[in-house]
Amino acid sequence: MSLKSKLESGKFAITCEVGPLKGTDITEVEENATLLRDKVDAANITDQQSSVMRLGSLITAYIVLQKGLEPIYQCVCRDRNRIALQSDLLSAWVLGIKNVLSITGDLPQLGDHPEAKPVYDLDSVTLLRAIKGLNDGHDMNGNELRGKPDFYAGAVVKVDSDTDASMELQIAKLEKKVAAGAKFIQTQAVYSADSFARFMKRIEKLNVPVLAGVIPLKSAGMAKYMNRSVSGVMVPDDLIQKMTDAEDKKATGIKLCADLIKQLKPLCQGVHIMAIGWEKNVPQIIQEAGL
C-alpha cells in the first residue's frame, strides 16, 4: 500500500530516512533500502542535509525505489532556482517517484561549503504552490505541460519552539503550506508527548495527517548536543539522565524511542523515524513500539 493510500485510508503510517552519503558508493543505501522495504511505508531521501554536499536525493530516491522501498523525494530550495526545481520534479515523476517533501533548507554557512551561493529563489511554500501547478498541468508561469505528474506533496513543521513568535510563525506557515497543497506533514524530532499533544490541539482544524518525528538517542552527549545546536529539538532532562545511567546505551536508546512512539501514536497519523546512521536499528524500534 502506498504512503498516500495508507494516510488517506486513515491507517497509521511509518516513514524513516535514507540519507545519501558523500561519494559514489551506494552499497549502504542499497542495504538499508533492502532492510527497510518491508518494515516502513516510505523513506525520506534527504537532500544535501545540513548543507553538506553528497550524492543527490533524486538519484538516490530512484535507487531506493528500484530496491522496492517507496521514496519521499526531499526537495530543498537552497541549491536550485525555480527552473531547476521544476525540471527535477518532472524528472522525478518520470522516474516513478510519487512523493515529494518541500523544504526551504539550512543556510550554506551551516554545512561543508559555507562559501556557496544560497539560492532560495523559492521557499517551502512557493515550492508547494509550484508542485500543485505541475500537478494541474502547468508550470509556475502558466505554460502548459505535455504530460503531467500527480505528486503527493508533504511539508515539515517544528513542534517545539523557544519563543512565542517562533511558535506562532511555525503554525502560520504550516497553515500556508496546507493551503499551498501539502497533503501530509512530518515534524521535527519530538521528545515530549505532552507538548506534542498541545501542538496537535493547536492545528486540529487543519485536518492534515501528521507524522510525528522521532530521533532515537545514542548517548546523553548526543541529546545535549541537539539541545544546544538543533533548533526545535528539546530533549528533557529525565531522558538525558536515563541515557547517562544506561549500561547498554543502544538498548536504552531504542527502548526510549519505542516508548515515545507508543505515547505519540494515539495523537497522530504516523511516525517518522530519523535514525541518523542507525537505520539498521529501525526494525527493532518498530517492533518494540508494537507497530
Next chain:
Amino acid sequence: MILSEQKPLEDILGYLEGEKTVFILGCNGCAQSSGSGGPVQVEEMKKKLEEAGFTVTGTKVIDFLCEKALVKSGLRGKIDQVAAADSILVMTCGIGVQAVAASVNKVCHPACNTINLGGSRGEWQGSERCNECGQCLLDYTGGICPLTACTKSLVSGACGGASEGKCEISPDHDCGWELIYNRLKAKNQLDKLSALIDALDHNKLMARPEMLDTSRYALEQSDQEVG
C-alpha cells in the same frame, strides 16, 4: 553611502609585486567616512609602502572617486606623477576602482573590499535596509523588509532555524521574521501572516536596461583618458 574596508597589507603588497613605483588615490566620499581611503589612510598607506621599499610618486584624495568627471579633473595637476608610476593603488569602493580604471590608462589595484550593506543608497542613516526589489512587500510585513531582515530573504514566513529569536546564521543576528511577527502583533495585524505571497520576480531586482541608458550615464561614458 557605500561601506568599504581596507584589505590586509599583505594582499596589497601581493598586487604590487614586481612593481617599484606607485601612485595612491584616496576618496573623500564614503571611503573617507568608512575610514578605508580618506586623507589619513592615504598618508598611512604611503608610509607603509615606502617602508616596504616602494617609491610613491604622488598621492591625491578626490571628492568622489565613483564620478569619472571628478576623477579626470582631480588628476589634472598630477599627470606627471601618475605617468611616473607603475600603477595606481585606489583606496575606495569597487565602483570607485572601476571608475578610475576606466578613466586612467594605468593598472589600478584595489586597496579595499566593498561591504554589502544590503542595498542602501544615498543619505541613508538608519538601520533600515532595502534591496530595491521593485515589488515592495512591506505592507505584509509590518514595515520590516523580509528581503534584508531575513537571511534567506524568505517571503512566506520563518524557516525552522531560529533559536531564541536569533537567526540560524549567528546568535548575534535577530531572526527577521520574529521581528516581523512582533511588529505585526504590536500593530494588531497578525492576519497579514496568512497572505500567500508570490515568489520574488528577480527580473525586477535587476537594474532595468533603460536605467543604464540615462543622459547621466551617457556623460559618464566619455572615452577620453588622462595620464
